[in-house]
Amino acid sequence: MMGAEKGSTFFIHTFGCQMNQADSGIITALFQAEGYVQAEKELDAGIVLLNTCAVRENAVDRVEHFLQRLQGRKKREKGLIVGVAGCIPQYKREEMFSLYPAIDFLAGPDTYRTIPLLVEQVRRGGKLASLELNSKETYEGVEPVRDGVTSAFVPVMRGCNNRCAYCVVPFTRGRERSQPFSSVMLEVQKLVASGYREITLLGQNVNSYWDVEHGYDFSALLDAVSREAPKARIRFTTSHPKDISESLVRAIASRPNICNALHLPVQSGSSRMLGRMHRGHTIEEYMEKIALIRSIIPDVTLSTDIIAGFCGEQEEDHQASLALLSNVRFDSAYMFFYSTRPGTLAAETLEDDVPEAVKKRRLQEIIDLQNQISSSLFHEAIGTVVEVLAESESRRSTERLMGRTAGNRTVVFDREHHQPGDLLHVRITGATSATLTGQSVPQVP
Numbered sequence: 185m186m187g188a189e190k191g192s193t194f195f196i197h198t199f200g201c202q203m204n205q206a207d208s209g210i211i212t213a214l215f216q217a218e219g220y221v222q223a224e225k226e227l228d229a230g231i232v233l234l235n236t237c238a239v240r241e242n243a244v245d246r247v248e249h250f251l252q253r254l255q256g257r258k259k260r261e262k263g264l265i266v267g268v269a270g271c272i273p274q275y276k277r278e279e280m281f282s283l284y285p286a287i288d289f290l291a292g293p294d295t296y297r298t299i300p301l302l303v304e305q306v307r308r309g310g311k312l313a314s315l316e317l318n319s320k321e322t323y324e325g326v327e328p329v330r331d332g333v334t335s336a337f338v339p340v341m342r343g344c345n346n347r348c349a350y351c352v353v354p355f356t357r358g359r360e361r362s363q364p365f366s367s368v369m370l371e372v373q374k375l376v377a378s379g380y381r382e383i384t385l386l387g388q389n390v391n392s393y394w395d396v397e398h399g400y401d402f403s404a405l406l407d408a409v410s411r412e413a414p415k416a417r418i419r420f421t422t423s424h425p426k427d428i429s430e431s432l433v434r435a436i437a438s439r440p441n442i443c444n445a446l447h448l449p450v451q452s453g454s455s456r457m458l459g460r461m462h463r464g465h466t467i468e469e470y471m472e473k474i475a476l477i478r479s480i481i482p483d484v485t486l487s488t489d490i491i492a493g494f495c496g497e498q499e500e501d502h503q504a505s506l507a508l509l510s511n512v513r514f515d516s517a518y519m520f521f522y523s524t525r526p527g528t529l530a531a532e533t534l535e536d537d538v539p540e541a542v543k544k545r546r547l548q549e550i551i552d553l554q555n556q557i558s559s560s561l562f563h564e565a566i567g568t569v570v571e572v573l574a575e576s577e578s579r580r581s582t583e584r585l586m587g588r589t590a591g592n593r594t595v596v597f598d599r600e601h602h603q604p605g606d607l608l609h610v611r612i613t614g615a616t617s618a619t620l621t622g623q624s625v626p627q628v629p
């Protein structure tokens with residue numbers, strides 16, 4: 185960024201899911217196309233953008249802290265421009281301006297293309313919002329700027345047509361739309377040419393992908409991507425359990441480079457709660473899908489999302505969630521307590537009647553149980569040799585590298601001569617509930 189004027193430099197703070205991370209790469213590309221330069225740290229930037237998540241209240245609180253701090257920076261620094269993009273402005277809209285005086289402009293998930301223009305207009309004075317949802321916007325033709333050279337996210341569909349009672353995503357992301365097949369394949373070809381070793385296809389409901397041009401569904405897309413990038417690991421997230429088809433499971437099983445890992449959010453172990461949540465399936469149907477997946481991919485690793493303390497949850501529903509975790513033995517789980525979101529079906533029609541202390545106690549029981557399960561599954565791996573894609577230096581030491589197994593387990597190992605981006609074999613010698621440790625070995629025995 186040598187020589188760039190501060191007013192033409194930007195910095196993005198990214199919150200939320202992998203889709204938001206991918207979107208920040210799209211916004212970076214859009215800024216750069218207009219001559220803006222990415223700053224190395226926030227303090228060097230004349231434009232600060234927060235790309236935000238609204239899924240739970242604590243995600244919104246975090247952004248609030250940033251905005252308070254930026255308000256202080258603005259007092260000292262004339263001309264600093266602050267924008268908020270992504271799911272919070274789409275959800276809270278113009279009300280944001282009165283809540284947080286630091287904000288100069290707002291952009292939603294379908295209006296990133298307007299951001300450079302918003303910056304220009306803000307410079308001329310005023311506060312601006314660009315918050316239309318546009319169910320045609322897929323950002324086709326924008327090549328995202330990516331952080332590393334090993335792993336790449338590729339958004340293939342956006343939006344969500346489901347109406348889970350607790351969830352803001354359908355409000356913030358709008359209707360489902362898919363990236364055309366030809367455009368996904370073009371992006372994958374570029375990633376292969378640049379040497380990427382891992383490609384993750386993203387969508388709020390990735391398995392609802394539908395290419396109108398050829399009539400390809402997600403299994404067809406996944407199969408084609410895995411053939412186009414035969415040396416890369418292929419992953420995808422997030423899948424909705426009700427849309428898991430046998431053809432998708434078979435596609436995963438039949439292609440060696442599609443990772444045998446599935447993230448399948450369940451939310452609750454009680455069919456009564458799943459009904460109230462509008463998930464569109466019972467727990468028996470969920471278990472049937474798990475049985476199908478395990479019969480076709482015996483070594484699959486499964487992960488899930490679970491919510492404690494949704495409206496009307498009784499102790500027996502909570503026990504059913506614990507029983508589900510014990511039955512399925514997920515490799516890992518994202519675990520939350522229910523956070524009511526104004527405007528959602530649950531907030532409008534159900535009572536948020538589980539006391540906060542009970543929600544937190546149930547969540548803690550879920551976390552403790554899942555940690556035990558993860559820990560015992562991880563300990564079973566001690567002594568085995570696993571294939572690891574090295575991603576980066578470990579947080580604690582430059583002498584150690586961090587990578588992942590095909591099943592998405594984190595492995596920390598002695599660096600020796602290896603570099604991030606290497607695919608290697610590691611003999612596992614230790615485990616916690618979150619990490620495996622080991623030493624690289626020359627070859628699978």
Ligand code: SAH
Nearest residue numbers: 350351388389422449489490520521522523
């Ligand atoms: N399309 C993805 C989306 C996710 S949001 C999916 O269906 O998996 C990620 C997770 O956040 C959800 O799976 C759910 O477990 C959790 N979540 C969503 N809304 C929530 C709320 N109001 N309170 C607590 N957790 C919530």
Ligand code: SF4
Nearest residue numbers: 344346347348351353
């Ligand atoms: Fe939210 Fe449900 Fe859509 Fe997932 S499927 S984004 S939980 S509404």
Ligand code: F3S
Nearest residue numbers: 200201237238239271
């Ligand atoms: Fe959050 Fe929006 Fe992703 S609400 S989880 S950033 S889709």
